[in-house]
Amino acid sequence: MPSRIVAGIGLSHVPSVGPVIDRGRQSAPAWKPLFDAYVPVRSWLEKLEPDVAIVVYNDHVAEFGFDKYPTFALGAADRYVIADEGFGTRPLPEVPGDAELSIHLCERLIEDEFDLTVCQELGVEHGFLVPMNLCFPHTSAGWPVKTVPLQVNVIQHPLPTARRCFRLGQALRKAVESYPGNTRVVILGTGGMSHQLQGKRFGFMNEKFDQWFLDELEKDPEQLAQLSHHRIMEQAGAEAVELIVWLTMRGALSPKAKRVHRHYYAPMTTGMGLITFEEPGLDP
C-alpha cells in the first residue's frame, strides 16, 4: 500500500494555550469552550490511527532569527527539542521526528522545484507545540505520533504567496503518496485567525472574515489561494497573514476530502479557529 494523507486540520496556535495546559486549567470557564472543541477531534484522530503529523507552522523568533531567515524550512531529524521562546522551556518531552520520511519529502519537493532549507537540528515552539498539545497530547510514554515540522516565513515580508503555499501542499501530497510503506499522515496548518499584535490596531479581530475564510477553505480553497497578503492583513489584522499556512494543509488534501469538525472562539485578541477534513475511503 502506498502512503497517504488521511486527514487535514487547520487550527490556531495562540501561545497562552501552552501554560493553560501545563497548569491544568483547561476547564476554567474562559478556556473550556476551546478545549471542549478538541475532545471529539482527538477521538476522531485516534480512530484514524495516523503514524505521522506534518505540522506546517511558523516560528516566532525562537529558533530562527533575522540574520538568516528561510522561506520554507523542513525538519529532517529523529527528534526535535523544545525551544525556549524567552519564557523558559515548557515541561514537554522531545518530539519524535521521522527522518526517513523527511528525507523523502525533501528529495521530492526539491525535485518539484520547492527549494527548502533542510534542518537537521530544530527546536520547536508554540507554533508547533500548541497544535500538538491540542490534537496529539503526550503521555508518560511520549507523543502518540512522529512528526515532520515545516516552518513557513509569515513574519518578515516579502512572504511566499498564498498560492505558493497552496501549491506546496499539492506537492506535499504527491510526495507523501510516493513514499513506500503504508504510512498514514495527518497534516496540520497552524496560525491565525484574525489578529493584530502591534500598533494602535492591537487587538483587532474580524469574526466575519474568519467565518468566511472557514467557509471558503471548505468550498473553494483555490479562490482563497488568490488572496493577497494585503487583503488578509487589512481585513483580519497584520498577524492574520499566518493563515496562508492553512492553505498548505488544504492543498495537500484531495477535492473529495470532507469537512468533519468546525469551531470558532475569540475570547481575547485572536480568532481561534478549528476545521478538520477527512479523506474518503480510508479503510485499510
Next chain:
Amino acid sequence: MPQEIPDTSIFDLRLSRRGLRLNRMCAALCSPAEREAFKRDEEGFMSRFDLSETEKQLVRKRDFAGMIEHGMNIYAMLKIGSVTGNSLYRMGAQMRGESYEEFLATRNIQDAV
C-alpha cells in the same frame, strides 16, 4: 513594497534591517542565562548588542510603539516583555494608548489570559 494599512506596522526587510540590533538582542533572551544578564545589568546588556542611544532609550522607557517603529519585530519584543514584566496584553494596551484595565474591558472574555 506593501501598501499602508492604518495603525499597522508591516515588518518588511527595510524595517528588519533597521531593527537588526534590537532583534538580535531579543533573540538572545531565549536563553535563561541571558535573561538573568539582562535583569542584572540592562545597560551593559544593551551595549553588548551595540544598540544606538535612541534604541537604548526606547528600551529604558519601555516604549513599545517606539520599538516597533524602530524595526523591533513583535515576536522579538515579547522577549523584552518577559524580562521586564510586561505581558503581550500590557504592551498592547500601551500601544493602543490605554490602561491595561481599559484594554481588558474591550475584550470578549477577559479571563482568557
